[in-house]
Amino acid sequence: MREIPLYSTFKKIESINKGMSGDKKYYIETVDKKHLLLRISDFSEYDQKKIEYDLIKKLINFDVNMPFPIDFGVCNEGKSVYTLLSWIEGEEVETILSTLTEKEQYKLGIESGKNLRKIHSLPAPQGIDDWSIRYFSVIDERLEAFRSEGIPFDGDKIILDYIETNKPLLENRPQCYHHGDYHMGNMILSKDGELFVIDWHTVDFNNYGDPWYEFNRLGTEFPAFASGQIDGYFNYNPPEEFWKLLAYYLSVSAITSIVWSKYFAPDRMNSILKLNKDILYWFDDMKNTVPIWYKSEFEM
Template identity: 45%
Template sequence: MEYEDIGQSREWEDIEYINKGWSDDKKYKIKTRENEELLLKISDIGQFAKKKKEFEIIKDLEEKKILMPKAVDIGVCNNDQSIYSLYTWIKGEDAAEEISKFSEEEQYKLGVNAGRYLKEIHSVNAPKSIEDWESRFNRKIDKKIENYKKCGVVLKDEKKILEYINKNRVLLKNRPQCLQHGDYHIGNMIITPERKLGIIDFNRYDYGDPWEEFNRIVWSAEVSPEFASGYINGYFDDDVPELFFKLLLLYICSNEISSVYWAQSFGEKEMNVMIKQVDNVMEWYDQCDSYIPKWYHK
């Protein structure tokens, strides 16, 4: 097996393959002879620099007040064809599946914790050499619009979406940049047996505008509007600036048009999921005539 030449594998008693998620990593749940549980990730050796950086980021975040896996070990395996990384395992269930079992008040409180965790992640500054956000994200927007127009799918609210994007590009000027989790939503969170929220899957880490990180809040709002509201309020300590909502809608609109052509390669079922999500977003925002979603409350 690809992990047999990892030195400590001799101490592993049980190895369970994890068949979920969108990552190219192969993931395994490990149980050692000492009854310790670990997460093993196996990646192609070409990902060495990226995976090493991910490991270092998680290591650095250990001093923050975040319930998340801790970095244990990293190295080369599979006759130098792969890189492995080992993390502690957080016991719990998928938050997206479990949260409906909680009261609305509890869902809101879990969202508040998600917002506070994200604030901790965003306290890590981006490298000083990074390109300014306005230039970076405008280039992303241009590429997303180009790809959307090529894909052949026409959203019924296309005009409203593109108008909002182009009208609000000016908001990108002078935005700060920081570390981003990269895929921060309820689908990458777990709820522990102690009913606490844990954050997982940092493999899409990036640097950018901290508020762009909220672009995937649509996934959270579809599952639990209470969680999504708490998430925003927790991040801003109940003092949410108006500019945030305007920028958030810009980032969500940008994400929605890219999700359409992204879903094409996964087939009709995934495409229908994304089109339904776009319809939900447009309903929440009155076809972009409002920049505060209907589900949000203070």
């Protein structure tokens, strides 16, 4: 850590023991009263961490509310890579939503949708394969894993039939850069009431693809917030095609999570099976692609 150029300005260093990433994280206060976030990763992750840092530098220019990039480099005698960002002081949206009224939840959802739209204004690299090719090169294997070793449930065939029948929806989709893990657990409400997006370290499809794919982590347990995020993203007018793809991405994510849970998180299996049953309920056995939890009466 002492090799970090700004280390001499560090007055306070506190370890942060939160989150699922393998990074070591620290809260930093400097002698000139700046508050920073330091992430230290194994050097084997250098290329990916550099991509993340460069992405943050690009998106700052698109007026996205997010931590400001301060510095990036190698430390610990070449064994580690560090990323230094501004610290966002505030509360995690995930922890405070239950204390807010539905109108307040909806308002925050609006801001999250606007932020996501700004993120998606950065186009994906040129010359990449069609989104359907990239998506199904990963997802087909996961769907086959469910068919062969997943835990069956009432309605699984309905979901699988919807996924198979609607594959053409993913052809010729526009592609852009993604946050990678866009959900309320990665959002901070600042002391000034602004909504910030944090934790850009998740890599999913190389962090670019269909912009609407990022709604697969929508916080449906808070319908007002989820409705607001959709309305904020689409300026209160989501197109019909969006609903079909939302149903698609949510159902694929849910049903393919069953085998993942079986091997890596068996304690979450009941909640994932419930999610699949909820999807059947929300979309009326996949016959109505506008979910029943979506409401527009929160509009302010």
